[in-house]
Amino acid sequence: MAAPFSWITPHPHGIYVAPADCWVDPSRAVEQALVTHGHADHARGGHSKTIATPETLAIMALRYNTREGAQPVQYGESVKLGGGVQATYIPAGHVLGSAQILLEFAGERVIITGDYKRRPDPTCPPFEVTPCDILITEATFGLPLFTHPPIADEMAKLLDRLRAHPDRCVLVGAYALGKAQRVIAELRAAGHHDPIYLHGAMEKMCRLYQEFGVDLGELRLVADHTKEEMRGSIVICPPSALNDRWSRRLPDPITAMASGWMRVRQRARQRNVELPLVISDHADWGELTRTIQEVDPYETWITHGREEALLRWHQLHQRRARALALVGREDEDE
Amino acid sequence: MQTFATLLDALVFTRSRNEKLRLIADYLRTTLDPDRGWALGALTDGLDFKAVKSSTVRNLMQERVDPVLWQLSRDFVGDTAETASLLWPEPLGEVAPPPSVDEAVASLTAMTRATAPVELPRLLDRLDPSGRYALIKLATGGMRIGISARLAKTAFAQAFDVSVDAVEEYWHALQPPYAELFAWAADGADPPDTANRPLFRPFMLAHPLEDAQLNLTHYAAEWKWDGIRVQLVHVANESGGATRLYSRSGDDISATFPEMVQALDRPAVLDGELLVRGDAQGGEEGGAASFNALQQRLGRKTVSKQMLAASPAFVRLYDVLSWENADQRGETWESRRKLLESLMPQLPASHFDLSQLVEARDFAHLAEIREGTRDAAIEGLMLKRRDSLYVPGRKAGLWYKWKRDPLLVDCVLMYAQRGSGKRSSFYSDYTFGCWDGDPDTGAELLPVGKAYSGFTDAELKQLDRLVRQTTLNRFGPVREVERRLVFEVAFDSVHVSKRHKSGLAMRFPRIHRIRWDKPVHEADRIEALRKLVRD
Numbered sequence: 001m002a003a004p005f006s007w008i009t010p011h012p013h014g015i016y017v018a019p020a021d022c023w024v025d026p027s028r029a030v031e032q033a034l035v036t037h038g039h040a041d042h043a044r045g046g047h048s049k050t051i052a053t054p055e056t057l058a059i060m061a062l063r064y065n066t067r068e069g070a071q072p073v074q075y076g077e078s079v080k081l082g083g084g085v086q087a088t089y090i091p092a093g094h095v096l097g098s099a100q101i102l103l104e105f106a107g108e109r110v111i112i113t114g115d116y117k118r119r120p121d122p123t124c125p126p127f128e129v130t131p132c133d134i135l136i137t138e139a140t141f142g143l144p145l146f147t148h149p150p151i152a153d154e155m156a157k158l159l160d161r162l163r164a165h166p167d168r169c170v171l172v173g174a175y176a177l178g179k180a181q182r183v184i185a186e187l188r189a190a191g192h193h194d195p196i197y198l199h200g201a202m203e204k205m206c207r208l209y210q211e212f213g214v215d216l217g218e219l220r221l222v223a224d225h226t227k228e229e230m231r232g233s234i235v236i237c238p239p240s241a242l243n244d245r246w247s248r249r250l251p252d253p254i255t256a257m258a259s260g261w262m263r264v265r266q267r268a269r270q271r272n273v274e275l276p277l278v279i280s281d282h283a284d285w286g287e288l289t290r291t292i293q294e295v296d297p298y299e300t301w302i303t304h305g306r307e308e309a310l311l312r313w314h315q316l317h318q319r320r321a322r323a324l325a326l327v328g329r330e331d332e333d334e
Numbered sequence: 335m336q337t338f339a340t341l342l343d344a345l346v347f348t349r350s351r352n353e354k355l356r357l358i359a360d361y362l363r364t365t366l367d368p369d370r371g372w373a374l375g376a377l378t379d380g381l382d383f384k385a386v387k388s389s390t391v392r393n394l395m396q397e398r399v400d401p402v403l404w405q406l407s408r409d410f411v412g413d414t415a416e417t418a419s420l421l422w423p424e425p426l427g428e429v430a431p432p433p434s435v436d437e438a439v440a441s442l443t444a445m446t447r448a449t450a451p452v453e454l455p456r457l458l459d460r461l462d463p464s465g466r467y468a469l470i471k472l473a474t475g476g477m478r479i480g481i482s483a484r485l486a487k488t489a490f491a492q493a494f495d496v497s498v499d500a501v502e503e504y505w506h507a508l509q510p511p512y513a514e515l516f517a518w519a520a521d522g523a524d525p526p527d528t529a530n531r532p533l534f535r536p537f538m539l540a541h542p543l544e545d546a547q548l549n550l551t552h553y554a555a556e557w558k559w560d561g562i563r564v565q566l567v568h569v570a571n572e573s574g575g576a577t578r579l580y581s582r583s584g585d586d587i588s589a590t591f592p593e594m595v596q597a598l599d600r601p602a603v604l605d606g607e608l609l610v611r612g613d614a615q616g617g618e619e620g621g622a623a624s625f626n627a628l629q630q631r632l633g634r635k636t637v638s639k640q641m642l643a644a645s646p647a648f649v650r651l652y653d654v655l656s657w658e659n660a661d662q663r664g665e666t667w668e669s670r671r672k673l674l675e676s677l678m679p680q681l682p683a684s685h686f687d688l689s690q691l692v693e694a695r696d697f698a699h700l701a702e703i704r705e706g707t708r709d710a711a712i713e714g715l716m717l718k719r720r721d722s723l724y725v726p727g728r729k730a731g732l733w734y735k736w737k738r739d740p741l742l743v744d745c746v747l748m749y750a751q752r753g754s755g756k757r758s759s760f761y762s763d764y765t766f767g768c769w770d771g772d773p774d775t776g777a778e779l780l781p782v783g784k785a786y787s788g789f790t791d792a793e794l795k796q797l798d799r800l801v802r803q804t805t806l807n808r809f810g811p812v813r814e815v816e817r818r819l820v821f822e823v824a825f826d827s828v829h830v831s832k833r834h835k836s837g838l839a840m841r842f843p844r845i846h847r848i849r850w851d852k853p854v855h856e857a858d859r860i861e862a863l864r865k866l867v868r869d
Contacts, residue, residue, distance in 0.1 A: 032790075144399065145407045145420035243758045255758075263420065264348055264411050272758050274347050309406045317402060 005107050005134060007085070010301065010324040015136065016111060018157065019083030022051075024112050034087060036114025037098035038063065038177055039314040053089055054096025055212055059177065062208055075099065075125065083202060093127035094281050095178030098211055102130060110134040111295070112303075117280065118287040119148065122185040123178070127233045127291075135297040139305030140261050143322070148260055148284045154277045155190040158234070159236040161254060161275055169197075170275065171253035173239035176202050178281050180236050182211045183258050184216045187234065195220045195232055199246070200235035225298060227251045243272050289313060293314045335432045335461060337365060338373050338678065346479050349754050355483065356494035357708040358489035363520075369435040371511025374490065376472045378483040380510050385445040386454060386473040391418050394455060398423055415474065419466035425459040432460050434513075435472075442473050455761055484583050494519035499536040499726040502584050507531040530659070532567040532578040534586075535603055535655050536726035540733035541714060547697050549732070554667070554720055555700055556693055558713040558735055559650055560625045560827070561609040562632070566649060568598045575599060579608075590634050591647045597685035603656035606649040622650070625827070625841070648685045651678075652716075663724035670724065704738055713826070714738040740824035741866055742846060743768065744857040746749070746779050747819040750801040751812045753786065761801040761813060762786055763847070766821050768836070768863055773855040779817060780836040780860060783825070788845035797848070819858050820849040828866050836860055 009016050014026030022032035029046030035054075036042055038059030043052075045064035050057065061067050073079055079087040084106065089099040096117040103110045105316040109132040116127050116138065141148075162170050173235055174180040180202050187196065195218040198206060206219055222235060231251045241247065242255055257273040260280025268276035283291060288310060292300055299320040307323040314321035341361045348354050358377070362370050375381045395404055395418050404421065411417040433441070438457055438673055445453050454473070458466050471477050487505065491498035496519045507528040517523035564587070569578045577595045579588045588595050591608065598604070610631060612623020627645055631637065654674045655663055662670050678688050692715060694700035704715050714737035722732040745766035753762035763786040771777030789797065797819075804816040824846035831839035838860070 110337070133358060143407050143410055144403050145411065147420075243752065245759050247759055265343075265416060266412055268347060272349070272754065276347065306406070306410075309403055312400065312402045312406070 020081035020085040053097040091125040114134040118285050129294045133298045136301040139302050139310045141284050142306035142310040144285045146284045148280050168252040169233050171235045171242045173242040173257040188217045197235040337461040339464040342468050349668045355489045359493035362493040368511035371436045372439045375510025377486040382625045383442045385450045419463045502536045506534050530571045532569050532576045534580045534584045539728045540735040543734040543736040552718045558716045559607040560713045561607040564608040566604045601659050605653035606651040610645040650689045666721045668720045745823050746854045760798045769859045782836045783843040784842040820852040822847040
């Protein structure tokens with residue numbers, strides 16, 4: 001009998017499952033890929049076969065033009081991968097379609113969380129705690145200073161600022177997949193039903209969310225409207241467009257940015273942000289450590305982020321952990 | 335404390351000066367005494383709590399957070415106060431409501447080194463992260479949020495619709511929480527009692543002389559020396575007297591130039607140029623070193639004996655605002671000048687001399703003299719209306735500064751950086767260089783300066799487009815561009831500097847003309863610039 005867990009091995013460009021000859025979130029093209037969610041540091045085109053949720057497959061088709069070899073899996077559904085390995089997709093609460101992947105082989109259970117959060121999100125089902133032997137977790141916000149505030153507080157800040165400047169607009173920098181739609185959905189939940197204006201790069205992804213039944217209210221494209229029409233409105237753009245020439249067409253925008261990094265003042269100042277909104281689709285320190293305690297694995301593997309601090313936490317709590325050096329992982333806000 | 339914390343956060347994230355003024359003014363108008371007075375003290379660096387230092391906060395955190403996790407977090411955030419505010423463990427159970435600024439200040443004042451480790455946590459427990467950040471900044475001093483004392487005073491004046499000159503004038507007589515200042519400005523009480531205090535008087539300033547010609551029967555001319563404008567104030571009082579040296583912005587710089595504080599023991603308010611001994615300005619007769627030498631002494635809280643001996647300071651007097659307790663500001667320049675000349679023998683020649691008038695037959699003659707000032711390495715000429723009273727600020731028609739024509743050099747655009755505020759989407763800050771040899775035989779460009787003014791909005795758009803189209807490399811907000819554009823750069827002087835690879839640094843560089851027409855190999859060489867050094 002082989003050594004425990006020797007069937008699953010981390011490599012710089014992904015996690016390899018030997019008995020089934022498949023990769024989880026590989027950063028280069030492979031035969032068979034299991035993909036947790038649609039962000040570019042986890043999903044890419046070119047695989048012969050891609051197993052993911054229908055939402056993630058739709059996102060990948062839109063972004064990376066991958067249509068061949070798509071094999072959809074519903075949340076809670078298990079697929080046999082061959083070689084005696086079974087994979088089950090479990091909600092991760094990160095973005096539309098995001099999943100943790102539970103791999104079972106020879107009575108051993110490994111969960112790859114992908115990116116996740118524990119806070120409610122109107123655009124995707126919540127993270128489900130599932131017991132396992134090895135938890136392979138992210139650690140994007142793996143420092144104890146990261147505590148994401150309740151999103152309702154951040155929405156109130158945004159709407160207060162909007163009301164205080166009826167002649168201007170608030171330009172919110174938000175990642176085009178996930179953050180943008182969550183911000184819009186949360187604004188609707190906070191009672192803001194005015195049209196929201198979108199940068200062109202946001203349009204298709206918002207339509208896709210709507211097709212999957214996420215209610216985003218009335219959306220308009222900045223390009224179709226005049227400065228005058230946009231006064232007193234919220235405009236959403238990718239972070240890269242915040243200080244770009246593109247923003248010159250807007251009515252005296254107040255620059256906001258929705259990101260977990262906004263918790264640190266200098267980070268916000270570096271980006272010329274006037275209104276930092278601490279909104280993240282990743283687990284904060286409290287969520288990371290609570291999740292590890294609730295799942296209570298035999299060992300934690302940390303894929304990417306600030307792994308030193310989370311390793312230290314394991315040491316302080318007499319838990320087993322190791323850091324995997326995966327390449328190409330980054331936070332989508334940076 | 336929460337309102338003050340909200341104000342600090344808003345100021346951190348606001349770039350527009352007007353918006354900062356509005357935020358501070360709103361706070362001062364709507365907050366009660368004495369909270370607003372303490373806040374004003376904090377914004378102007380006027381509070382000091384002996385028992386609470388940055389190390390106090392660090393030690394508290396060591397007891398509460400694992401040292402490895404603290405260090406990793408501190409490295410990420412880069413600021414002890416902010417890291418501590420974020421990592422402070424939320425207290426268990428009921429806590430008292432947040433303290434008012436007044437309560438926090440009272441508690442901080444009462445702390446000793448022995449009690450601080452117990453008392454400071456009690457305050458921190460009652461605050462949220464923003465409140466904790468504000469409290470720690472308040473307690474340890476040095477807000478570092480880009481608010482100058484002058485900006486805070488201007489906001490105060492704006493809040494209560496009083497003159498900022500009056501605020502400046504009372505300011506140095508008062509202590510936080512400035513109860514008399516608020517009583518006067520907000521509630522219409524009598525102005526604060528300022529007798530026998532070494533007060534700052536707002537400076538009278540000059541307009542640039544554009545193309546006008548002045549009649550010298552009405553205007554007197556004197557050199558404009560290249561130092562820093564200062565005001566030296568002495569008052570007599572029970573404890574033997576007090577002397578202060580103020581900079582143009584009203585900052586107290588007495589500690590930086592202790593020799594000047596000792597040099598005046600007569601009740602007086604004197605206006606002049608602070609210089610250090612040397613012979614770059616005005617030759618041997620003038621006896622002043624270049625601005626570069628003075629700069630070595632600026633910005634120091636304490637000054638070494640060596641420095642005092644090597645670069646002694648003195649003041650070249652322009653004006654007298656008060657002598658033996660008699661306010662002279664209501665007198666004409668002519669009569670003040672007469673008084674100033676008559677009292678010179680009573681001041682120690684080691685530390686004071688008189689700014690000489692420049693005699694000219696007529697304006698044309700004066701222009702000729704001004705042309706000759708290049709070698710004297712002084713800034714130019716001042717023209718003062720002979721019957722002008724000493725009025726604060728810039729009043730049209732009274733005083734003019736007539737700077738000598740700037741030096742010009744042709745440089746090549748090398749790097750561009752995004753501006754801030756309204757210019758944040760434009761590449762508006764330009765670094766330019768000169769050739770270190772013959773450009774036709776492989777010479778390289780070395781950066782010599784950086785400028786972000788001197789062009790129109792239309793030109794800015796053209797420059798921005800050029801930068802984007804000719805980018806070679808990106809370094810964060812900076813782009814390196816192809817060497818293809820020549821700027822004619824104007825500057826006041828150039829000095830030897832270790833900071834730049836070229837070994838030179840310009841003073842007040844600005845874009846004089848954009849030479850779209852000029853080929854880059856015709857731009858100037860470093861040698862040409864070096865010849866203009868007058869250190």
